[in-house]
Amino acid sequence: MVRRWLVTGCSPGLGEALAAAAARAGHRVAVTARKTAALDDLAAAWPGRITPIALELRDAAQCEEAVRTAADRLGGIDVLVNNAGGGLFGAVEEVSDAELRDQLETLVIGPWRLARLVLPLMRAQGHGHIVNVSSLAGRMAFPGLGEYVAGKYALEGMSQALAAEAGPRGVRVTVVEPGVFATRYGTSLTEAGRRMPEYAEPTGAMLDAFRVMADDAESGRPEDFAARVLDIVAADAPTPLRVPIGDDAYAYVDMAEQAAREELAAARALVQGPPRL
Template identity: 75%
Template sequence: MGRRWLVTGCSSGLGHALATAAARAGDELVVTARKTADLADLAAAWPGRISPVPLELRDTASCEDAVRTAVDRLGGIDVLVNNAGVGLFGAVEEVSDAELRDQLETLLVGPWRLTRLVLPLMRAQGHGHVLNVSSVAGRIAFPGLAAYIAGKHALEGMSQALAAEAAPHGIRVTVIEPGMFATRYGTAMTEARHRVPAYDGTNREMLEGARGIAENPETGRPEDFAARVLDIVAAEGPTPLRIPVGDDAYGFLDLAEQAAREELAAARSLVKGPPPAV
């Protein structure tokens, strides 16, 4: 039997490619976007395998409806992929409370809510797989992306705790950490309304780089991302909690691990050194 998927954020990019790959593999999916019109091509290409459902992650009732619809149409949920996301660009000083809350609602609270709704179903089945799509930014940081990075770091922390809680019930948890892929992430990114010119020298280059990710010849293809995720879901036996996807992701995280070791060594030297002179 094929797997039954609930995948968020499928109007384009990674989610769209993953839905296509899973349907091609013979699985059944409920796919979501804020507007089902954005999912029409998927439904038309895979009638009977892909069912589009509207979802506003920031709304509790909408999340409940999406899960209920998935169960009604598929008979259960074997794989939940929390993929939907949006970027906010702005220095810490520039991001307002309202903008921060909106970012965290999408990147953390919404996925947490969907996971909470799906877990009782998976426990009753005795199996399931929750995949939270993070980013290399879930373990490292870039200037100008503090709100986005805060959401991804928090999502990874939640996933680590969830993995320990869910394992005795036959439920796997995986954090996917994509590198750069040709999606609308950079062009769809919004900017904080409040501007502090003092940060332009630090952050503007980062914004330009993010806007141009899709045009970078070294950027990965969403179809390659989808293939790796299918491999992860099909894997038997224990798998790592965090799985980077994309060659550049491993390069970024190798550097991050080295920097973390150096920072730890410097911290140990500082706190274990002789007390400061009075």
């Protein structure tokens, strides 16, 4: 079955790999980036299957135009993949209101807006699939990434509500949670404008780890991520709302689930029984 995809954030990384895999499989794909020059290689490799569209996710008018253009060029939209994102590194006390707002515009408001724009199309045709690309940071927190974690937790919460709302109307919702993939995420991290020596110890080692992570030989291949997403979209049977991708992702999620169980047990022990005072 040939599907019509709209994939955001298709400069090199997971989005580019997914768009290429979808085009290779015979699908038609509208791809976005802030500057369409970043999409030239994709368009040249798959003429007739790739439609480049300029999109600044924080611009509401551009989002509307991107969805309209994709629907017009492709004849509709069957799959929306909210992949575009970006990372800001800084402790909670270091991050300004403006920096936080900018991060949440990209990680939460933009995907929410695009979902809202494609839903009338999907409901009218009686089917559709919204794939929101989250992260392990949607399950667990990391020092120095509070703003990114907040965005991914919000994206996952929105997705859970959306699945309950849109599922009965034929629209599937999936949150994919990639582990470590070679996407240059660590090297592209920007730092908060204010850095404080008080937080050097808990955040410094984490930042160093992120800087080298994308170049680690053990990092996953974006092509493998893309193949898994194609499998999820093609699946006939109902799929889980949240799907970690990558062997390391399952190890981290297991750790997060165990920590949550231990926290719940500690909370129960704290508040159950007669008050101490």
